[in-house]
């Protein structure tokens with residue numbers, strides 16, 4: 001066999017195996033629809049882990065909260081009662097209205113919700129349905145509460161903020177579930193589509209909701225926020241940069257932070273960073289794997305320690 005022919009045969013063989021591999025990959029990552037029980041389980045985890053951070057009341061329900069930590073110049077911000085009360089909660093919302101709110105941020109009254117309320121253009125259809133399943137379930141957290149904290153009252157800065165973030169669009173086609181065994185893919189999904197870490201951690205109000213990684217300084221930290229006592233707190237650099245990010249964090253360090261809210265420097269993390277006790281080991285490992293794979297950005301964030 002001439003050397004030239006030999007090379008083209010080898011080339012063809014490589015191409016064929018690449019094709020076969022990608023076919024296989026496609027097949028395994030084309031994840032199945034979740035059954036009703038798995039859907040509810042995911043919905044519960046998301047609602048109690050994420051939504052409760054704002055809507056949770058002291059009785060362990062989702063009866064709403066006056067978000068007193070918001071700077072006064074934004075206005076009076078209420079995360080409303082989202083229990084099943086028809087009168088004071090979201091008992092009147094249909095499934096379709098909840099779907100629209102979760103995808104686009106548009107409320108049942110047709111108005112855009114104040115943008116502190118997140119929307120989820122990249123979440124899988126099953127997870128959106130799971131959230132709705134849970135909101136309409138008989139679980140204690142959503143059983144009707146008649147607490148009514150009144151309406152939001154926006155001041156000038158709040159109104160400008162509200163205007164600066166536009167509503168989302170309903171996805172054109174079904175969004176499949178990520179493959180939970182593929183830590184990279186699943187981690188990206190949890191980070192960008194569900195928990196939306198980039199929203200606080202990119203240090204800018206101009207985030208790209210449809211394509212989070214296109215957000216400038218993606219995950220490099222520096223947004224100035226306020227904790228429960230109105231003390232300032234800066235979102236941290238969570239890119240894998242060794243000196244200024246979390247490049248030196250082990251999976252154990254990261255797990256302690258996500259599950260118990262304890263940072264590598266030993267301090268308890270302050271609000272609005274939440275701890276996620278309901279996340280599984282696989283959830284945390286996947287988020288970690290993904291975060292460690294994004295471009296490191298050198299950006300030193302100030303540390304403010306309240307006295």
Ligand code: HEC
Pocket residue numbers: 046047050051052053054055077078079080082089090101107108112113114116117118131135152
């Ligand atoms: C960062 C805080 C925050 C988080 C997290 C959050 N919300 Fe909200 N939510 C708000 C605020 C503030 C409003 C009020 C918006 C308005 O009325 O303009 C709101 C409004 C709503 C409403 C509309 C209520 C009504 O009376 O029309 C629903 C339903 C809702 N949220 C559900 C959820 C669900 C489900 C999640 C989790 C997937 C969630 N929220 C996460 C802050 C939050």
Ligand code: HEC
Pocket residue numbers: 190191195196197198199200201225233234235236237238246257263264265268269270271272273274287
């Ligand atoms: C609502 C805003 C917000 C969201 C959403 C958010 N964070 Fe944070 N995060 C913060 C703030 C603010 C701090 C700093 C807390 C402090 O200094 O006590 C922080 C701290 C951290 C730290 C500690 C870093 C260090 O240097 O000690 C890690 C790690 C972290 N966040 C990861 C995440 C991940 C992963 C997600 C998504 C699953 C996420 N955060 C979502 C606001 C947020």
